[in-house]
Amino acid sequence: MDNNKTEKPGPVRQKILSVLDELLHLLGDGGIHSTAELARRLDVSEGLVSAMAADLARRGYLEPIETGCGTSCDGCGLAQACAPASGKAPASMLMLTAKGRSRNRLSE
C-alpha cells in the first residue's frame, strides 16, 4: 500500500498500519468479509488477500474453520443421511482469533 497517501480530514492516525495490521483492522467490525471486498478496501489483489490471510492463520491471528460435517462426520452413522448439506463448506473460511482481536485493540 502507498502509505504516503494524504489522509482524509478527521482524526489523524497516530501510527500508519502495515498492510497485515490493516487487514486485521478491517475485520474489527465483525461479520463475514469476502476476500474481494477486503482486496478492494486495501487496494491490493484478491490473491494477495488470500495469501496474507493464510499467513495470518499460520501465525495464529486467524484460524481456519471447518464447515459442514467435515472430518467431524467421520464414523458418524448419520453422515449419509444429512446428505442435503453434503457436509461441504460453501467456501473456505477463516475466523479472527483472540490473538487477532487483541492485536487489533493494541494497534488502535
Next chain:
Amino acid sequence: MNNRLTVRAQPALRLVTPACHDDGASQPIPAGQLTIALAGQPNVGKSTVFNMLTGLNQHVGNWPGKTVEQKTGTFQRPDGAAVGLVDLPGTYSLTANSEEERIARDYLLRERPDAVIAVVNAALLERSLYLVAELLTLDLPLVVGLNMGDVAEQHGIHVEPHVLAAALGLPVIPIVATRNQGVRELIDAATSLAADPARWTPVRPSIRPEHAPVLAEICTLIAGHLPPIYPEDWAALKLLEGDGEITALAKTNLPEATWDRVHALLLQHEDAYLNIAGGRYEWIGRMMRAAVIHPKAGAISITERVDRVVTHPLGGLAILLGILGLAFSLTYAVATPVANWLSTTVLGVLDNLAGRALAGAPAWLFGLVSDGLIHGVGTVFTFLPILVIFFAVLGVLEDVGYLARGAYVMDRFMHLMGLHGKSFLPLFLGFGCNVPAVLGARIIEERRARFLTILLAPLVPCTARLAILAFLAPAFFGSRAALVSFGLIAANLLVLAVAGIVVNRLAFRGEHTAFIMELPLYHIPNRRTVGLYVWNNTREFVRKAGSLILIASMVVWALSTLPGRGIDGSFLAAFGRRLEPAGQLMGLGDWRVIVALLTSFFAKENTIATLGILFGAGAATGTLAAQVAAALTPAARLALLLFQLLFIPCLATTATIKQETGSWRWMLASLGLLLALSYGAGVLVYQVGRLL
C-alpha cells in the same frame, strides 16, 4: 533496511551432490564450476526447467539425513563449461515451517550458490513473490523465471516481464517450461548474473521505521556469536520474525546475559512479524500494481461484476429472496402435479394390485400392505419430485458458486439484527439438515455460547420440513401456495432471528466475531455435477424412507390397528384423543393430525407417512393433501404448517444434540423450548387467523 551482506569467500570445494540413490554422502563439485539453485513453490514448473536443462545428467538422491528427494545435475554451456544445478524442494517461503523450507534455506545459507533462479507462476504471482522477497534477504544473485504466462492469459491476467524486471531490479525471463521456451535464456541470464552480480540492484522489501532501531540493536547483540554461515542482519530479522530455529540457535550460542537482553527485546516486539511480513506484502502489492494488467474480459472480472450486484447489501438480499420464491414456484408448477399424480393414480393402482394379490390372505396382511406400506411409506415416495426439484436448485446454486454468496448476504442482513458471528455459520448449514448445524457449533469454544447456538439450530427449516410444506401447501392454499410458503418461511426466520438476538446478547454479549470468506469464481453449472448431487441426495432419501421411515410407519400402522376394534378404537386413537384439547387451541382437534405431527420425531417425513396411513384407511377420494385440507379450516391449516416448521427436531438431530452437549438437561431444554415455541406460534396463528 540495509540487507546488503558481506560476501564471503567461496569454499574451494562445495558439497552438494550425493550420487544416485547413495547413502547420503555428498559428492564434491569441482572448484570453479558455477552452481545455480532452482527455487520456487510446489508445482510451479521448477522441476520441468531442471529436467530440460540437465536431461540425463542428473542424480536423484535424498538430502543428507532427510527423506526429501534431492535432484542435482549438470548443464553443458555452448562454450563447454559445465554448470551445476540444484533443484531445491518446492516452498512458499523460507520461514522453516516445514522440512522442505528448512532444507532449501539451509542449502542456500551453507552452500551459497553462485546464483538462484526463482521460478514464479504468472497466474498466481502474489503467492510466488513472497518467496522472492525472502530470497532477496539472503543477498544471493537472483533471476526470476516467469512461468505459466499462458495460464495467466487464460485467466485474463497479463504480466509485463520488462516492467516486473524494472520494479524488482532483477532479470525477469518469461518462460514456458513445458515447451522448453525461454529456458536457455533463463540459464544464460543466471550465469551472466553470477559472473557480474553488481549489474542489477534489487528493490528489497523495507522494514518499518519503528522497528529499525530494535533490529540494529539485536544485530549488535548477536554479532560474532552465531555460526559464520548465518548472516547477522538476516539472523536478526529472523529473530524479530519469531523464527523458531534461529531463536533456538541464538539461545544456545549467545552468552546468557546477552540472550536475556535479546529475549527481552523479542518479547517487547512480539508482533513485529506483522510489520516485517506486512512490509513484504506491501512490496508484493507494489510489484503487482506495476507489472500486472487485468483486462476487462475474463472469468475474474465477470465474477467481480456479478458480485457487485449479488453481494450488495440490499440487492443481494432481494436476489436471495427472489431465488427462494422462484424455487417454490418451480416446485409447485412442476413437482406438485407429478406428486399428485403419484399419490392418486399410482398409489391407487398399487392399492388395487395389492387387493387382488392378497384376496385370499388375512385382512391384517392386506391392511399392513395397503395402509402401512402403500399409504404410509408410499406417500413419502410421492415426495420425490418435490425433493428432486429442491436438490436440483440447491445443486445448481452450489455449482454456480452462489451458495457462498447467499451466506455472505444473509450474514449482512443478520448483522443488522445483531445475530452474527460464530453462531451464524452453523445455522446456515441447518438449511440442508439440522444435524450438521448442531455439529457445526463446534467452532464456538465457549461452552455456554456453543450450547445456546445448538439450542437455536433446530429452528432453521431443513429440507425435509420444507418438503412437507411444499407437499401440503398447494392443496391447502391453491394458487396462493407459493406466497403463503414464502410468508411461513419468513415467519420461521423471524422467530430464529428474535431467538438469535436473545442468544447473542446472553452468550456472546454482543461480541463481534469476524470471518474472511474466499468466494469461489462463478462458473456455468456442470450437468454431471448437478446430476450427481441430485442422485446422491435422492438415493439417501430413498434409503431413509426404506429404513427409519418404514419402521416408524409399521409401528404407527400397528398401533392404529390394535387391539382390532378398527382405527377409531385403536391404541393410537385413544392416545391421540387425550391430546385433542391441546390441539383444539391450534384448530387441530383431529387426533389423526396430532399423531401425525408427533411421529415427525422419528423423521420429519413421517408426518406425511402417518397422515397417509390414518387418512388413507378411510375413503380415498382426491390426494392425501386434499383430504387433510378438507378436515381443517384455513386458519388451522396455516397453524399446522407453521407448527411443523418450528416443532421439535427429528430423532437424529436430538441424538446429536445429546452427543454434542453431553447433557440430558440441555437436550430436554432444547425439546421443551421448541415445543413451547411451536405450540405458542401455532395457537397465535390460529387464534388470530380465526378472527380475520
